[in-house]
Amino acid sequence: MSSDVMATHTAQISTDRTWLQTLHEWATTVDHKRLGILYILLALLFLVIGGIEATIMRIQLMRPHNDFVSPQVFNRMFTMHGTTMIFFVIMPVMFGFANYLVPLMIGARDMSFPRLNAFSFWLTALGGILLYFSFVGGSGLYGAGNAPDVGWWAYAPLTSRAFSPGHSTDYWTIALLVSGFGSIGTGINLIATILSMRCPGMTLSRMPLLAWLNLVMAGLVLISITPLSAAQIMLLVDRYLGGHFFDSQAGGSAALWMHFFWIFGHPEVYILVIPAFAFASEIIPVFSRKPIFGYPVMVGATVAIAFVSLSVWAHHMFSIGMSSYSNSFFVLTTMVIAVPTGIKIFNWLGTMWGGKIQFKIPMLFCIGFLFQFLIAGLTGIMQGAAPFDWQLTGSYFVVAHFHYVIVGGILFALFAAFYYWFPKITGRMLNETLGKLHFWLFLIGFHMTFDTMHIPGVLGMPRRIYTYEPGRGWDIWNLIVTIGAFIQGVAILVFVANLIFSYLRGPKAGNDPWDAWTLEWSVSSPPPAYNFASIPTVASRRPLWDQKHPEDPDSRYE
Amino acid sequence: MAEKHKTEWPVLVGRATGVFVLLGGILLAASLCNATAPSENAVPSIFEPHSTPAELIRHLSYFVLVITGLIFLVVFILLTYVIVKFRNKTLADGREPAQVYGSTQIELAWTIIPILIVVVLFLATARVIHAIQDARKPATAVEVTAIGHQFWWEFRYPALGIVTANELHVPVSDPAHPTPTFLKLLSADTDHSFWVPQLAGKTDLIPNRVNETWVDPQQTGIYFGQCAQYCGTQHAKMLLRVSVDSPEEFAAWVQAQKQPAKQDEKEIAGRHVFETTACINCHAVGGTNATGRFGPDLTHLMSRSTIASGAAENTPENLRLWIQNPDAIKPGSLMPAMKLSDNDLDALARYLEALR
């Protein structure tokens, strides 16, 4: 079989290189597949680090008045945990998958700007290193080494020189500014690739949903990361040039930072979740053996979500004392965005309806995603009702809500993507037994932690506190939350072990282990460096379906 | 045989998650049912309101919970049904199912119904927003100015000429003749948030901005809360204690607070220590030349049950510890360790303990 010949040939080539040469190749690569893998590996590293930070917090909080860590360390933990998970785990891993898959799925040989691609990745990596260098490099009144401790939103004026002496805040600011430019580079690259590099016949309405959704995500990156960059430049002007953007003594406004931050912050969460929607939209159809239900509406709903997401930001600021009219406006836009989001859940259900559902590991994670994203969306609606939010915001309820979205929704979809595309990327299948263990352990741990976490929230426990008072009824719930965290930790270790073990010894995958329909499954696993021997021409949304079912091609029905 | 076992898994998935949801629901319900009376119950649950804003919020929250609960049930049932009904029974069957691409009618239906739900939710919410935020302040209202500091609360009653800290006293409000308390919220440094869940939703204290909130507690007792917007190292210990007093108790408290500091002649040594060390830079004692505003007003320190904004009980031992080594109680607070000799410390502590 020619793919086996290819694989052996590649193997023969690699043994001729020293490890230093291999390292050099990877460090200087501009190949979208390798950069994709680098992004994913970076994200996995930071996932483990961020998880350790979370574990430290949970140990501290498992009983009241605990002294596992000092308040200063705890405050650095929640700041670093949030910053790491959002900017150095989820964003890079999504960029990684987009980088890897988009050119393959649209029949291209690489991204539009390969060198910009590499530059963007290394900027992100540099940002991550800078952020963590703060542990040793930050200095100031507290002595050697301190990481930022201002929360991942870095609200002014807590970040001013007066309240944050030393350089911890500067590490936060500059690390995110640098990686932000990397993200903008990737956004530009994705748009230029998707618009300018599609293979013949692949009109926009024939693109896989993953390409569409990454196009929308890239557009959001351009207009929402930039407000954060602007605000961070303003913060640096304040801290280093004596500026007064957020200086209350000079008439500056703390609320202005909040507005700028959340104008970034809300679309940011859609940047995180839209690629997760993309994974679900590719995987659920394959394991239901049906095309996605309502392709045009899925595209339209995503575009609608992107637009509306630019108008909801102040629902993070319901408690800051805006007028009742402003609050009502943001209630309306927040409720409105639930409509296209809910529609997508129904479309996924509609895809599964009447299908022949295969409960392979990617599908198990997708089902978890559906169920949990539904709940997350509903707790989001609860908080969209502003007066209800006046109780829930700033408490463990909102912490539970957004972890439900990010862990229960996004991370589950991400696990599905790993199990689904690992064979394509590495040429080997992930182990099924370990996969099931991973799924079950993580499901149990996730629910134990994040279902329970809603309760201390409604019982009055605020967030970002290093300890709490006994006798407020919060103790037992915090203990349960911590136990669940450990279970999730074990599950992650199982997952990492699976990745390593299967990469070395997993069974060979072949081109198309899942009997799927998009172009990446038409090339070898792993694909050759040039992706396609000759650029394909497509006539429908599922080119491989047309090939496998020439008597009933999709092109007849679209 | 092996295939039969495999097809059991998805059912188990559905059931297991359903069990968890049920468990979660039971736990939640259990936490909401608190049978003890409010004054003994230190659990600041948002579902145990004793003041109109918190009650309005609870009504709205029940409405929202019912609607979202129904949505959840419908979708959950559909999802479980789909998983069970359409799981692939015969792997050997090479035929693909019917390839359905969409359905305009169905998609229209599940667009229009959510839009209607959104309209209903929005209208219900807007009403409560106006009811709470645009409530008019009656002439009988008690006015308090709350100033957030790192990491304590300053409370001033401008009309009554009172300044105190950390423990707020308000009169109980009879619904027939309401005597609510309206609070102006200011900040001396970073962002804070005033949150006493049983009395009202939280409102932030933001520098350079005047916010307002109000409460009208209808049952006497002590209500707990704390700062709900991260403000720095000791955000966790910026606790709130609201004492809802009967009209007589409140009047008595106001009377006592209005007096200047009780000057006990026996404690002249302690007063000397207070007024010649750095204490007066930050603290005020009414009727003396201590007029510092950076730290809490100590005129009636002993009328409070806690010190350090609730971080410790107000006992002689804790008071001494706080003065000598505040980091032992609240590491990272802005109270400096005074490093007094034992004699000075004793004298000072006795002086402070006389400030009733």
Add this chain to the structure above:
Amino acid sequence: MSVFARPITQTPVAWTLPDRGTVGMASLIVAESAIFTIFVVAYLFYAGKSLTGPTPGEVLETPIFYTICLLSSSLTIHFASRFLERGKRGAFLGLWVLTIVLGALFLFGTGQEWHRLIYERGLTISTNLFGTTYYSLVGLHAFHVTAGLLMLSIVLLFGLAGRVGREQSDRVNVLSLYWHFVDAVWVVVFTVVYVVAR
């Protein structure tokens, strides 16, 4: 079923897609517009809110001449690009140099203005809210002009070495898009700072 290396269909299709350079530059412009928007919003939000110090009305002088310089440079670069498309290298180079000169004049004018404001009128970035927002907004724009001039100069060097011809006109067009953007931003900044919030 193996589908390795089998082309999907063989029928040739007429297939044109937007030029990736143009799309990339348009995307960059969108992103940069967002950054500028935030600085403009901050400027407008703080207009009239300074607690002390000079107000815009007291110290600002409308830079008519340097604005004309910058906006004309959009014209010169436009015609330079047209000449290059027709292969007229000489005219292209001449107009290109003129573009750079006009842009440099604008920068010089900005520097002159700032010198006057700082040394004669006492307005620095730390004086008050007006100072902070003014220098940040105009400075951000000047930074982008500088970056643009650098890129234009690189093209000039290549052009003088005889390496810029009709085949490079696409890339030159992409660069001139950036330059037009910089000029468009100045129209907005000028209107906000010297007209609206005076």
